[in-house]
Amino acid sequence: MLLKDIAEHSAFTSLTPQLPVDSTAEVHKAYASDLLSDVIGNAPAGGVLITVQVHANVIAVASLATQQAIIFALGRKPDEETCTKAAEEGIHLFTSTQPAFESAGQLYEAGVRGLDA
Amino acid sequence: MKLIEAVIEKENYSTAGQASRKIKESLVQIGVDSVIIRKAMVAVYEAEMNVAIHTNGGKLRAAIARDVLEVTVEDEGPGISDIQQAMTAGYSTAPDSAREMGFGAGMGLPNIQRNTDRFSMSSQPGTGTVIRFAISLAAHGADSLMGTSLTTDPSKCIHCLKCVHVCPTQAMRVHRKGPEILTHLCVDCTACMRVCPTDVFDFKADRVLPERKENQIFCLPEALRGQFPLLSTPETLQETLYPITGDKILFSHTPTYWMNGYLRFYQERCGGKGFKIAPLCPSISRLIQLRYPSLLPHMLPLMTPLLSLREKTIDHDLVIVPSCPAEFSQAQGIHALNKVHSVHPTFFQSLLMKRIKKEEQSRPVQTASFKADKDCLVVTGINQVCHFLDQVEHGELQDCGLVVLYACVGGCYGSPVWTTPAAIAEKRSRYYDELEGAQRDLIPLYRVQPLTPRAGARLDSDMKTAMAKLGKINEIVKTFPGNNCGACGSPSCLTHAEDIVLGRTTDYECPFLVFTQTPGQESLPEEFL
Incomplete structure (x- = not known):
């Protein structure tokens, strides 16, 4: 799946419109978790994180775990400052009104996986 | 060498993470492998968050050199009274404020442990905790513990085979070209070194003093x-x-x-109860990892x-x-x-x-x-130790309490x-x-890296091939006298058959067979080789 596909998907709204989406960037891996120790320890590099946590540390953790993008579930949105920081770090933020399970399902359908096959 | 320092404030979750970012930048600049950077980041970030969540604040110091990242994190209390409990995955004393943010799942310390090559922790309830860890930045730097440091000088070998018989892990072979140590089986116990009459065995420590330095x-x-x-x-x-x-x-x-x-x-x-082994002799720890993995839970x-x-x-x-x-x-x-x-x-x-x-x-x-303290049982000498551990593994001697084992007879004095x-x-x-008037009690530090069983000799990584090899070994071993004399240079008939099948020897020198065989039939049928 391409990052562009997530950006254009009707279920996901971009929170970092100032950050241009590389039309060739691919997404192969994703990880869903609200425990940041779990994310930093186990989220696959270069993946997309699905979470309900919206505080600034999520950006720090995603950056350290080299995530491309974060999808916030249940319509959650971090504050403006956090979004700006994410854009500076080059991390795309999206929000979705659906629960994390549904968002994960949409990515899974498009061929994204959590672990190495 | 680059030094990075950061102050971590109590419950300030937004500034915690700064040191991690700085360290990451430096590691990227040096060109460290991304997998290793990730390991380092997990460890440093968790350490930072620990200080912010659990303590009254503290300091992080990191030093980066060409081949290692070393980090010291000191906090101002309140300290940890039971380190073993704190290390347990899932155990946490984090306040709700931290849990709501997705921290405090009791994975911090185990995450640090998993991602570092050296990790130690000491804590004084009331004063504070010091965590130190290091990560090797070389791509395959970790785990040099598994090999052996014994070296051989084959030119001195007189083929007396004493070392073959004395080796407790059957790691020794003496073939025509002299002694050979199967490093994956060697535990550095020095049994061979002690028994060798011609000083074939040694190890590669320097024979010069290093340049004198202040520090x-x-x-x-x-x-x-x-x-x-x-x-x-x-x-x-x-x-x-x-x-x-x-x-x-x-x-x-x-x-x-x-x-x-x-x-x-x-x-x-441990309440002074149960069978435990005190890890004084490093060789014994490795022996237990290799030959008695079922006893690993008994290691302090x-x-x-x-x-x-x-x-x-x-x-x-x-x-x-x-x-x-x-x-x-x-x-x-x-x-x-x-x-x-x-x-x-x-x-x-x-x-x-x-x-x-x-x-x-x-x-x-x-x-x-x-x-010797009357409550500590001391067993010395690798043969005695193996004898002892054999019995323990069979479920006997469970009443022996705390045991100290040494590979050398007389402990380290008998090296x-x-x-x-x-x-x-x-x-x-x-x-x-x-x-x-030397200090009476020396306090060993808590070991946070767990000991894991060592894979011993595997015939083949592929199960099917391994079974086929096992079949061949059984065929060959039937042709041997079974007296395990060791004259062929392998410690037993079985290991000799194994050596032939695994290509460790091209010699075929069972003296009993050579004497009893009819001329023209001196080697194994070809299909065995």
């Missing part, structure tokens, strides 16, 4: 003090050593004092004296004179910013002996006789590098302790 400590083996007749005072010994080592000397200290430290842990943490979760000493002197370059190859291997495996130099004990002893003057040697001095009989060396060494 350097010498760690000398206890037994060294027992290799010459008593000098009049400990000061005389210090003066004799001074030109070689300078004034920063540390003796690895009498095992009894360490035993007291392990014993205290045993009494406080503490570091060996050598590793504890290194951890306590981590801010210095250490020049260690290991008393055996097992200590040498362990010293080589330490990942730290400050270097560890290993100087060969025989070489060091020769330097020292040149400086000891006859007139300084005193009359025999009466010292209190050696008393084959020393010439003075262990009993005398120990008595002499104790004399200096008595005069110095």
Whole structure:
């Protein structure tokens, strides 16, 4: 799946419109978790994180775990400052009104996986 | 070398993480492999968050050199009273405020442990906790502990086969070209070294002293003090050593004092009950990992004296004179910013002996006789140890309490590098302790990296091929007399068959078969080879 596909998907709204989406960037891996120790320890590099946590540390953790993008579930949105920081770090933020399970399902359908096959 | 420092404030979750980011930038600049950067980030970030969540604030210091990242995190309390419990995955004392943010899942310390090559922790309830860890930045830097540091000089070998018979892990082969150690089976126990009549075995510690540096400590083996007749005072010994080592000397200290430290842990943490093994001898730990993995849960979760000493002197370059190859291997495996130099004990002893003057040697001095603590059972000598562990593994001797095992007869005083009989060396060494009024209890540090079983000999990584090989081995072994004489150079008929099938030997020299076979049938049928 391409990052562009997530950006254009009707279920996901971009929170970092100032950050241009590389039309060739691919997404192969994703990880869903609200425990940041779990994310930093186990989220696959270069993946997309699905979470309900919206505080600034999520950006720090995603950056350290080299995530491309974060999808916030249940319509959650971090504050403006956090979004700006994410854009500076080059991390795309999206929000979705659906629960994390549904968002994960949409990515899974498009061929994204959590672990190495 | 690059230094990074950061202050971590109590419950300030937004600034915690800054040190991680700075360290990451530096590691990216140096061009460190991304997998290793990730490991480092997990460890540093978790350490930072721990300080912010659980303590009154603290400091993080990181040093990056070419091949290692070393981090020290100190906090201002309240300290941890039970480190073992704190290390348990899922155990957490985090407040709700931290949990709501997705922290405090009890994964912090286990995450640090999993991602570091060296990790130690000490804590004083009331004052604070110090965490130190290091990550090797070289792509395949970790885990040099698995090999052996024994070296062989085949030109000295007289093919007496003593080493083949004495090896407790069947790691020794003597074929035509001389002795060969199967490194994946060797535990550095020195049984071969001790029994060899022609000094074939040695280890590669330096035979020169490293360049003298300001920030350097010498760690000398206890037994060294027992290799010459008593000098009049400990000061005389210090003066004799001074030109070689300078004034920063540390003796690895009498095992009894360490035993007291392990014993205290045993009494406080295990209630003084049950069968436990105190990890004093590094070779024994490796023997248990390889040959008795079922007994690993009985190992006290503490570091060996050598590793504890290194951890306590981590801010210095250490020049260690290991008393055996097992200590040498362990010293080589330490990942730290400050270097560890290993100087060969025989070489060091020769330097020292040149400086000891006859007139300084005193009359025999009466010292209190050696008393091992009555609550600590000591078994020495690799054969005795194996015999003991065999019985324990069969479920016997479970009433033996805390046990200290040594590969060498007489403990470290009996390492084959020393010439003075262990009993005398120990008595002499104790004399200096008595005069110095040496510290009685040496506290070993908590070992956070778990010991894991070592994979022994596997016939093949592919199960099907392994089964086929096993079949061949069984076929071949039937043709052997089964008396395990060792004359072929393998320790038993079975291992010889294994060596043939695994291509470890092209020799086919079972003397019994050579004598009894009819001419023209001197080698195995071709399909076996």
